[in-house]
Amino acid sequence: MGRIIGIGIGPGNPELITIKAAKMLRKADVIFVPKVQRRKPSIALSVIKPVLEERDRPPEILELMLPMTRDKKELEIAWDRNAEIMAEKAKCDKLVAYVVLGDPTLYSTFAYLARKIGEKYPKIDLEIIPGVTSLTACAARSGVFLAEGNEILTIVPSDRDLEQIEEIVRYADNLVFIKGVQRLKGILPILEKVGFTKNSLVIIARRCTMPNEEMKIGRLIDLQSWFASEDYFSMAIIKRKGER
Numbered sequence: 001m002g003r004i005i006g007i008g009i010g011p012g013n014p015e016l017i018t019i020k021a022a023k024m025l026r027k028a029d030v031i032f033v034p035k036v037q038r039r040k041p042s043i044a045l046s047v048i049k050p051v052l053e054e055r056d057r058p059p060e061i062l063e064l065m066l067p068m069t070r071d072k073k074e075l076e077i078a079w080d081r082n083a084e085i086m087a088e089k090a091k092c093d094k095l096v097a098y099v100v101l102g103d104p105t106l107y108s109t110f111a112y113l114a115r116k117i118g119e120k121y122p123k124i125d126l127e128i129i130p131g132v133t134s135l136t137a138c139a140a141r142s143g144v145f146l147a148e149g150n151e152i153l154t155i156v157p158s159d160r161d162l163e164q165i166e167e168i169v170r171y172a173d174n175l176v177f178i179k180g181v182q183r184l185k186g187i188l189p190i191l192e193k194v195g196f197t198k199n200s201l202v203i204i205a206r207r208c209t210m211p212n213e214e215m216k217i218g219r220l221i222d223l224q225s226w227f228a229s230e231d232y233f234s235m236a237i238i239k240r241k242g243e244r
C-alpha cells in the first residue's frame, strides 16, 4: 500500500546527485519539496531541476511548508498535516518522493515525517536513498580531512547552549558546527579553554557547491576579524591541530 522515499540530493550542485537518486527522481509520480519561507524559491527544487528536465512526463511537484520554530506544538501540527498529505498520495498507489539537501539521515525533516507516517500507516513502505552530506562536501571543497585514525569528530548544532557545547567539544579532535556560524565567535573562549589553540585550523563554508559558494580558510586567531555570515547554509570545520 504505497511507497514513500526520502531522497538525499546532496549539498547543492546537481552533479552531486547520486545515480540512484536521479533514477528515482525520474520515476517518482509525486515529488514533495520542503519549504521554509513562502516567498523564497525552494533550493532543493533548483538542485533537482536538471534531472526533472530529462523527464518526458513531469511529476506532480508539491511544496510542503515547514515552520522554522522551536514551538513543539506548532511543529507537531505541521508534521502531522504534512505526513497526512504525503500518505494520501502514497495510498493512491503513487510513487512518492521527498527530497532533502544532503543526506536524509542527518538533521533532516524527513526523520519527523517518516516517523509520523510509519506510526499511522505501517503498511506504507518507507525507504531512504542516501546523499552526499554537506559536511563531507565542505571538507572536500576545502581539501580538509574530517577525521583520521582514531580521531573524534564531533558535530555541534550551533543552537545548543554554551555549557553543553563546552562538555561536547572537550574530547573532540575535530569539530563541525552546523546550522549557521553566527554564534561561532561566542564559542571561541570555550574552544581555547578546552585546548584548541590560535593555530587550530578553521574553515567556514557558505553554500558549499552552490553557485554562490564562499569558503574561508584560516586559523582560530583569524576568526575574530572574519565577518560572520548570517546565512543558515553555512558551517564551520575546526581541527584542533593546525594541519588539513
Ligand SMILES: C[S@@+](CC[C@H](N)C(=O)[O-])C[C@H]1O[C@@H](n2cnc3c(N)ncnc32)[C@H](O)[C@@H]1O
Binding pocket: 011, 012, 100, 101, 102, 103, 104, 105, 106, 107, 108, 132, 133, 134, 135, 138, 177, 178, 179, 180, 205, 206, 207, 208, 209, 210, 232, 233, 234, 235
Ligand atoms: C538541518 S542541517 C541539514 C544537513 C543535511 N541533511 C546534510 O546531510 O548535509 C542544515 C545545516 O547543514 C549545513 N549545510 C547544508 N548544506 C550546506 C551547504 N551547501 N554549505 C554549507 N553548509 C550547508 C548548514 O550548517 C545548515 O545550517
